[in-house]
Amino acid sequence: MPGDPFALRELLGPDAALCRRAITGEHGVSLPPFTDHHVHLHLIDERALAPGGIAAVLDLGGDPVALAQRPADAIPRVAYAGAFLTAPGGYPAGRPWAPPQIVREITDASTHPGVPGGAATAVDEQASFGASVIKIALNSTTGPIPDADALAAIVATARERGLPVVAHAEGEGMPQLAAEAGADAFAHTPFSGYVGRAFIAHAVAAGQVWISTLAIPDDPDAAESARVNLAGFAAAGGRVLYGTDLGNGDRPVGVIAEEVTALDRAGVRGAALIAAMADPWPAAAPPSGVTTFVPGDPPTHLDEVAEWLRGATVVPSEELIHDEC
Structure with missing residues (x-):
C-alpha cells in the first residue's frame, strides 16, 4: 500500500499507522478511537455509531436513570451529563424532543442537599446516577435562564463533586455569563455573535474546552460567528473537541462529514483535527481494545483529510496488523 509512515504521522498525528485487517486483508490507516462529545442517545439509533467511526460519546441531555443502567464496558463507551439543569420554563422544557425525564427545573438556589427543586439537589441527583459532567441551559432566546444565585449554586456544587460544568450558551451575553460563572466547557462553540480576543484569551487561560458543533x-x-470564534480559540491554543449535537436533525449516525469539514475550515486541520476527534474528555483515557480504521490509501495532503475520514469505522485493535517497522 502506498504511504510513508513518517509523512503520515506528520499529517495525522503520532498515533497514525499503516495497517491491514487480519481477517479481510483490507489495507488502511489506524487512528485512536474517536469520541463525539455532544450527542443525545435517546434521539438516535446508537447501533450505527461504531460502524460509522465513533467509539465513545458524551451524552449532553438524557434520562439519568436510563443512562445509569447502561453496561460500562460497551462500545460505544458512554459518558453523560444526565438531565439539563434549567430555569422554570427554560430551555429545553416542553420541547417535543425533551421529555420530562431529561430536564430538571431549578426553583431554589439552595446549596443544601435534598431541597425540592434545589440547585444542589439537581446536581447531586445527576452525580448519584454516574454523571461525568453537569449541563446548564443558558438559552435566553427562548425563555428564562437560571438566575445568578441558582447558577452560582449549580457551579459550586458541581465543583464540590468534582464534575465539570458544560454550558449551552445561546443568546446575547450568554457565553460571557457562562464564562463568568465558571463554566468549564461550552456544549456549542459560541455562535451568538463574535466573542472577541479578550474573551478567547480568558477561555484559554481558564482551561476551557469548546465542543465544536459548527455544522448545527x-x-x-x-455559523460564521461560530467558525470565527473557534478559529480564534484554536489558534490561541484552546482545547477543541469534536462534537455534533447528534440527534438534532436528520443526519447519519457516525462521523459527520459536514462537522469534520467545518472544523477543517476553522483551521482545526490534520493532526489537530484528529486530536479533537480522539480526545477522550471527560474520560481520562480512550476506550480500550478498539481502534479507528479508515480503509484504503491514506491522504497525502491536508485538503484530503476531512473527506477521507468519511470512511472511518471502529474495529477491535487485535484485528489490525501494522505494516510498519
Missing part, C-alpha cells in the same frame, strides 16, 4: 446553526451569520 441554520443561520449563516451564526
Whole structure:
C-alpha cells in the first residue's frame, strides 16, 4: 500500500499507522478511537455509531436513570451529563424532543442537599446516577435562564463533586455569563455573535474546552460567528473537541462529514483535527481494545483529510496488523 509512515504521522498525528485487517486483508490507516462529545442517545439509533467511526460519546441531555443502567464496558463507551439543569420554563422544557425525564427545573438556589427543586439537589441527583459532567441551559432566546444565585449554586456544587460544568450558551451575553460563572466547557462553540480576543484569551487561560458543533446553526451569520470564534480559540491554543449535537436533525449516525469539514475550515486541520476527534474528555483515557480504521490509501495532503475520514469505522485493535517497522 502506498504511504510513508513518517509523512503520515506528520499529517495525522503520532498515533497514525499503516495497517491491514487480519481477517479481510483490507489495507488502511489506524487512528485512536474517536469520541463525539455532544450527542443525545435517546434521539438516535446508537447501533450505527461504531460502524460509522465513533467509539465513545458524551451524552449532553438524557434520562439519568436510563443512562445509569447502561453496561460500562460497551462500545460505544458512554459518558453523560444526565438531565439539563434549567430555569422554570427554560430551555429545553416542553420541547417535543425533551421529555420530562431529561430536564430538571431549578426553583431554589439552595446549596443544601435534598431541597425540592434545589440547585444542589439537581446536581447531586445527576452525580448519584454516574454523571461525568453537569449541563446548564443558558438559552435566553427562548425563555428564562437560571438566575445568578441558582447558577452560582449549580457551579459550586458541581465543583464540590468534582464534575465539570458544560454550558449551552445561546443568546446575547450568554457565553460571557457562562464564562463568568465558571463554566468549564461550552456544549456549542459560541455562535451568538463574535466573542472577541479578550474573551478567547480568558477561555484559554481558564482551561476551557469548546465542543465544536459548527455544522448545527441554520443561520449563516451564526455559523460564521461560530467558525470565527473557534478559529480564534484554536489558534490561541484552546482545547477543541469534536462534537455534533447528534440527534438534532436528520443526519447519519457516525462521523459527520459536514462537522469534520467545518472544523477543517476553522483551521482545526490534520493532526489537530484528529486530536479533537480522539480526545477522550471527560474520560481520562480512550476506550480500550478498539481502534479507528479508515480503509484504503491514506491522504497525502491536508485538503484530503476531512473527506477521507468519511470512511472511518471502529474495529477491535487485535484485528489490525501494522505494516510498519
